[in-house]
Amino acid sequence: MSTVMSIDKTLQRLKKGFWEAVEEFQLIEPGDKIMVCLSGGKDSYTMLDMFLHAQQVRKNFEIIAVNLDQKQPGFPEEVLPQYLSRLGVPFKIVERDTYSIVMEKTPEGKTMCSMCSRLRRGTLYATAEELGVTKIALGHHREDVLETFFLNLFFSGKMETMPAKYRTDDGKHVVIRPLAYCREDDIAEYALYKEFPIIPCNLCGSQENMQRKVVKKMMLDWEEKYPNRKEIMYNALKNISPSHLYDRDIFDFTQV
Numbered sequence: 001m002s003t004v005m006s007i008d009k010t011l012q013r014l015k016k017g018f019w020e021a022v023e024e025f026q027l028i029e030p031g032d033k034i035m036v037c038l039s040g041g042k043d044s045y046t047m048l049d050m051f052l053h054a055q056q057v058r059k060n061f062e063i064i065a066v067n068l069d070q071k072q073p074g075f076p077e078e079v080l081p082q083y084l085s086r087l088g089v090p091f092k093i094v095e096r097d098t099y100s101i102v103m104e105k106t107p108e109g110k111t112m113c114s115m116c117s118r119l120r121r122g123t124l125y126a127t128a129e130e131l132g133v134t135k136i137a138l139g140h141h142r143e144d145v146l147e148t149f150f151l152n153l154f155f156s157g158k159m160e161t162m163p164a165k166y167r168t169d170d171g172k173h174v175v176i177r178p179l180a181y182c183r184e185d186d187i188a189e190y191a192l193y194k195e196f197p198i199i200p201c202n203l204c205g206s207q208e209n210m211q212r213k214v215v216k217k218m219m220l221d222w223e224e225k226y227p228n229r230k231e232i233m234y235n236a237l238k239n240i241s242p243s244h245l246y247d248r249d250i251f252d253f254t255q256v
């Protein structure tokens, strides 16, 4: 159970991480209309809270919360509209039966998450266009960023992760991750304290990607043995020496 003092510290750390990412990558700019993607998980509720807090400090941007109702059996469709109406947050619920498509198209024994995420992303981009937003905000946090880095390193042979800000390949959308510097355990503690009405993602019965679970466990074990290692690894993502790597596209070795 969180004490008042510990939750205060947790909230301070979350706000600090949020503002650091916002300032370093200019995630909020005057006149922005930001689509806050709300899945009903702890991360997205926390992200929405951070934006509401930011709106008290900066009055020059708008937000609209968007949830995709994927028509999973048992999806409690009243939860988010009630929650958002109570907060007075403008919102849109997009109803698309991606659940049936994913069930139909995923081969037996495979996890459905990658196709589900792809379809969800497509729907969110279409919604962003319809709403005329300037940015799309996703609730990925520090651990998501590190896990993705290792997944790419171990399984895709590339050094890349989820950036705090990027433009989609078609040039139409700017996607931002304002929680990229926030710790997952802080988010979990905050979500518990705030008693967010969490909607589980796996209503569809799918399992989280196995490799991601393995990487998550690897990082937890490291952190236990070598406290602060995650912080060090995260700092490494901001401290890259192209001249001491092997990618000739990012460093011109002919000039050495």
Ligand code: SF4
Binding pocket: 102, 112, 113, 114, 116, 117, 201, 202, 203, 204, 205, 206, 207, 208
């Ligand atoms: S657990 Fe289910 S709803 Fe969540 S991403 Fe995977 S397939 Fe989609």
